[in-house]
Amino acid sequence: MKRDRRILHLLISGGLIAAAWLWSWGGGGQILMAAAAAVAGLPIAHRAVYSLRYRVIGIELLVTVATIGALVIGEYWEAAAVTFLFQLGGTLEAYTLGKTRSSLQKLMSLAPDRAVVRRSGAELEVPAEEVAAGDTVLVRSGERIAVDGLVLAGHGLVNQAAITGESVPVQREPGQPLFSGSVLEVGYLEVRADRVGSETTFSRVLQLVEEAQDAKAPTQRFVDRFARYYTPAAMALAVLVYLVTRDIEKALTLLVIACPGALVIATPVAVVAGIGAAARRGVLLKGGEALERAARVAAVAFDKTGTLTQGRPEVTALRSFRLEESELIRLASGAELRSEHHLARAILRRAERDGIAPPEIEAFEVRPGLGVEARLAGGSGLVLAGSWRLMARHGIAVPAEVEQYAAEEEARGETAVLVALGDRVVGVLLVADPVRPEAPESVASLRQEGIQQIVMLTGDHAAAAASVAKEVGVDQVHAALLPEDKVRLLRGYRDSTGRPIAMVGDGVNDAPSLAAADLGVAMGGSGTDAAMETADMVILSDRLDRLAEGIRISRATVRIMRQNLVFAVAVVLLLLAGVLQGSVFLAGGMLIHEASVLLVILNAMRLVRLSSRAQDATARPVGGATPMDAGSV
Amino acid sequence: MRTVSFQLQPLTCPSCIAKIERTMAQRPGVSQASVLFNASKVKVTFDEGQVSADQLGKVLGDLGYPVVSRA
Numbered sequence: 001m002k003r004d005r006r007i008l009h010l011l012i013s014g015g016l017i018a019a020a021w022l023w024s025w026g027g028g029g030q031i032l033m034a035a036a037a038a039v040a041g042l043p044i045a046h047r048a049v050y051s052l053r054y055r056v057i058g059i060e061l062l063v064t065v066a067t068i069g070a071l072v073i074g075e076y077w078e079a080a081a082v083t084f085l086f087q088l089g090g091t092l093e094a095y096t097l098g099k100t101r102s103s104l105q106k107l108m109s110l111a112p113d114r115a116v117v118r119r120s121g122a123e124l125e126v127p128a129e130e131v132a133a134g135d136t137v138l139v140r141s142g143e144r145i146a147v148d149g150l151v152l153a154g155h156g157l158v159n160q161a162a163i164t165g166e167s168v169p170v171q172r173e174p175g176q177p178l179f180s181g182s183v184l185e186v187g188y189l190e191v192r193a194d195r196v197g198s199e200t201t202f203s204r205v206l207q208l209v210e211e212a213q214d215a216k217a218p219t220q221r222f223v224d225r226f227a228r229y230y231t232p233a234a235m236a237l238a239v240l241v242y243l244v245t246r247d248i249e250k251a252l253t254l255l256v257i258a259c260p261g262a263l264v265i266a267t268p269v270a271v272v273a274g275i276g277a278a279a280r281r282g283v284l285l286k287g288g289e290a291l292e293r294a295a296r297v298a299a300v301a302f303d304k305t306g307t308l309t310q311g312r313p314e315v316t317a318l319r320s321f322r323l324e325e326s327e328l329i330r331l332a333s334g335a336e337l338r339s340e341h342h343l344a345r346a347i348l349r350r351a352e353r354d355g356i357a358p359p360e361i362e363a364f365e366v367r368p369g370l371g372v373e374a375r376l377a378g379g380s381g382l383v384l385a386g387s388w389r390l391m392a393r394h395g396i397a398v399p400a401e402v403e404q405y406a407a408e409e410e411a412r413g414e415t416a417v418l419v420a421l422g423d424r425v426v427g428v429l430l431v432a433d434p435v436r437p438e439a440p441e442s443v444a445s446l447r448q449e450g451i452q453q454i455v456m457l458t459g460d461h462a463a464a465a466a467s468v469a470k471e472v473g474v475d476q477v478h479a480a481l482l483p484e485d486k487v488r489l490l491r492g493y494r495d496s497t498g499r500p501i502a503m504v505g506d507g508v509n510d511a512p513s514l515a516a517a518d519l520g521v522a523m524g525g526s527g528t529d530a531a532m533e534t535a536d537m538v539i540l541s542d543r544l545d546r547l548a549e550g551i552r553i554s555r556a557t558v559r560i561m562r563q564n565l566v567f568a569v570a571v572v573l574l575l576l577a578g579v580l581q582g583s584v585f586l587a588g589g590m591l592i593h594e595a596s597v598l599l600v601i602l603n604a605m606r607l608v609r610l611s612s613r614a615q616d617a618t619a620r621p622v623g624g625a626t627p628m629d630a631g632s633v
Numbered sequence: 634m635r636t637v638s639f640q641l642q643p644l645t646c647p648s649c650i651a652k653i654e655r656t657m658a659q660r661p662g663v664s665q666a667s668v669l670f671n672a673s674k675v676k677v678t679f680d681e682g683q684v685s686a687d688q689l690g691k692v693l694g695d696l697g698y699p700v701v702s703r704a
Contacts, residue, residue: 047697051652054659054696058652094645101643101671214669228651264650272671 006043006091013040013084020080033076040083041067059259062235063590066252070586073248081587082256089594096601100269103276103608104213108206110162110181115146118190129197139189145182147193148200151175156187163202164282164541201524204532205540208286209279213272215287219561220267227264230572234258241580249585256589257575262596266564269600273607274557282541283550284524290536293519294554298499300451300547301490303513304458304465306506307523307544308472309433313342315350316414316434319405320427326356328427332419333358335374335385339366343417346431347385367393371417381422388418396420402428413467432464438545439472445548449555455493457486457503457513486513494518502537504547521547557607564600571596634664636678637686639693640702644673649698656696660684 013036020032041064048060063086070079112128117135128146131137136152139145145158157169162181169185172178178191181202197203216224238254241247271288278285285291302308320328333351336344337358351358360377367373370393371386384390388406391398398406398418402425406416414430436442443454455476458465465479478489486503490513493501503510503517514520514534522535523542532538539546575592578584584592644650650668653675657666662683667676675698677689690700 050695050697051656054656054692056652056656056659056696058649090645094643097645098643104671210669210672213671214674231651268670 006087009039009043010084010087010091013037013080013087017080017084020077030076033080034071037067037071037076037079037083040080040087044083044086057235059261062255062258066255066586069248069252075249075586078586082590085587085590085594089590089597092594092598093601096598096605097269100273100601100604100608101213101276103280104209104272107162107209107276107279110144111202111206112144112146112180116140116143117193131193131196133193133196135193135196137191137193139184139191141184141186141188143184145178145184145189145191146180146196147178147191148180148195148202149178149191149193151178151189152192153190154188156189157185158189159183159185160541163205164543201540205284205538208284208532208538209275212285212287212290213275214268215289217267217271217288217292217561219292219565220271220288223263223267223565227260230260230263231258234576247582250579250582253579253584253586253589256586257572257579257593259593260568260572261593262568262571262600263565265597266568266600267561269604270557270561270564270607273604274553274560277557277607277610278550278553281546281549281553282539282543283546283553284532284538284540285550285554286536286538290519291554291557293500294502294537294551295558296500297502297519297551298451299453299455299493299497299501300446301455301457301486301493301501301503301513301517302474303486303503303505303510304456304460304468305433307504308439308456308468308474309435311433311506313346313415313431313433315346315429316432317409317430318427321399321402321425323421323426325427326354328419328429329354330356330359331376331383331421331426332385332417332429334361334376335364335372335383335419337361337374338364339372341366341372343415343431344372347417347429350429384420385417387416391418391420391425394420394423396423396425398425411463413464435468435471436544438543442544442547443473445545446551449548449551451551455489457481457489459483483510483512486510487516490516502551504544521550553607553610556610560603560607564603567603568596568600634678635681635686636676637689638669638674638676638704639690639700640704641673641675641693641698642701644668644670644698653693653696653698656692657689660689660692663689 016032016036016039020036044060045064048064051058052061063082067079067083114125115128115131116123116125116138117131118138123138131147137147151172151174153174155173158172158178159169160179160182163179172189179202180200234254235258238251241254242251271291274291275285285294305311318325318328329351332347333356336347361374362377363375365373367390370390371384374383376383384394388398406428409430410416414432417429417431418425419427446454454474456465456469456474457478459481460479462479465477469477490501490503500518502519502521503513504521505514506523511534514522519537520535521537521539522532524532524538524540537550571592575584575589579589650670653668654666657663657677662680663677665678675693686703690703693700
C-alpha cells in the first residue's frame, strides 16, 4: 500500500513535469514545475520533519532543504527534477533490492506451516510449531514435511532441495531419515518426529542464514566508518562553499550528494546476493567475513572419515573357502548380530542387502580388539569372526593363501575379518569405508579453482589414509593424528606460507581444527550442532562437490564487492569534483547519485543469476516442479 | 535489559541505516541499536524500567518505518 502511494506521487509528479515542459514552449510552466516538486517532495519533507523531531539529519532533510532552496531562487525545473528523481530512484531501488534478496526469501518461504499428526488414533491438522517430539506425522503427496525424523511406514520420493539444494528427489523408506522443509513428491509417509519447531535442521539453517546476511564483511566496516565522516564533511563543505563563494546553487547541490548511497550499499547488497546464491546451492556461508575468507583460501585440508569417505564402513569384497558366499555371509552375520562394533554393522548391512537372515544364536561373546565368538542354534559348532589373532588364540591355523590375501588387502587400507567354523577358516570379509563417489571430482574442481595444495589430515592409520588419498587425488597425507596434531599442522601451514587454509570436516571431533583453520567447512546435512556453530561454511547437502562451488561463489561475490566499491568511490569523487567545478547541478547530481545506487544493485543481481544458471545446468527435469526451480528468475 | 527485534517493511535506502541506529541509540534507556539491513530488522537492547518496546516501536513508526512484527 505504501509503495502504491509512492508510485501515485511519482506518476502525478512526472505528469506535471511533462505538462510543464510542453507548456513552457508556450511560455508558462513554472507553476506546474513547482507543483510537481511539491507532489514528489511533500512525502520527503514529511519524513524529514519527523526525523528532525528526533534530532537526526537524514538524506530526506538534505533533499528538502535543497528543493526549498531551489524553489526560492526560482529554479523550478531543478526542484522538480531533484524530488522526482529521488522518489523514482527509491522505488527502483526497492524493486531491485527485493530481487537480490529473493534467493533468501524464497528459502524462508519454504518453512513448513502445517502438519497432520495422529494422536490417540485420530488425525488432526496442527500448526507446524505445535507438533511435539514423538508425534507421528502423516505426509501425503505434495506436502511439505514439518519435522526432522525417521520414516515409520510408507514410502515415497522426497525432494530435499530446501536443505541440500539438490532437486533430484530421493527414495525414502521405513528406517530412513527425513528433514523438515523437504517435499514428498509422490507417495505416503508416516514419520516419527524427532526434532520439531525451531530445533529442526531447516529452522537452524534459516536462523543462521538470517544472521549471516547481515554479518558485516571487514570491507563493509571500513566503508561504514568512511560514510560516517563523509556526510557531515560534505554538509560542512556546502556551508563553507556558500560562505566563501555566495554560490547558493553549488551549496545546495553539495547537500544532495552528501549521502554516498552507492558506497554504503555496495558491500551489503553483494553479500546478501552471494549468500543467497550459495544457500540455493546447499552451501551456507556465515556472513560477509566468512565470504571474504572463503574467497582467499589457497589450500584445503580434508578430514578423511566422514568427509572424503562416507563414514559408513561396508563389506567391499569377500572370499569364501569350501562354502557358498551366501553361507559365509550368513555365518558372519549370525556371529556379529549382537555386536556394536562398526565392522559388525557393515557385515549386517551386507546380509540385509543380500536378503540373508542372520541365524539364531545360543551363545555370544565379544573378545575386545580381537573379534567375536558365537554358538549358532542347531549345534553347527563355534563360529569365530575377527582378526588372525583371534584365530591364533583358538589354535586355528590360518592357511598361507588366506594369510597372504588378508595381508595384501590390509596394506591397501582394508580391514580383513576372518571367519572360522569349528576349527577351520572358511572365509575372509574385507571391510572398508568407501570413498564418497563425488570426492575425486570435488578435489579436481578445487584444483581447477587454482587451489593446488590439498592435504589429508586423519586419525586413521597410514595404509588406510594412503589408499583413500590415492583414490581421490590428494597428494599430501598426514595420518595417525590426534585432534591437537591437526590444529598444530593447520597453524604451521599458515605460519610458514602466510596463506589462508580451509579445513573440511564432519564436525564431531573436528571442531577444534575447524576453528583453527582460516575457513572452517563443516559437512552438515545430518546437522551436528558443534559443526554448524564452529564452521564458517556449512555444506548442507553433505555433498563434497559443493565445496568448490561455495568457493567459486565467494570469489565471484568478492569480485562484485570490489567492482562496486571502486565504482562507488569513483562516483563520489567525480560528483564532488563536478559540483565544485560547477558542471553538475541539482538535477544532474541527483540523477548520478540515484543511477549509481541502481547500478551497484544491478551488478550484485548478477550473483543471483549465477546460482540459477548453475541450478539449470545440474537439475535434471523430474515429474512436477521443484520448489527451488519453481520460482527461480 | 531486554533485546527486542522489530521487523520493518523491506528497507531500501542505504541512508536509513544510520538514521535509525542514531535515533534509537539516543532514546533514554536504549543501550544498543543495530539495523540488519538485509533482513530489514532493527535489534534494540534497552532497559525496561526506562522505556517500553511499544514506545520504541512508535518511534520507528514516526521515523517512517512502520513495525510489521516484533520478536
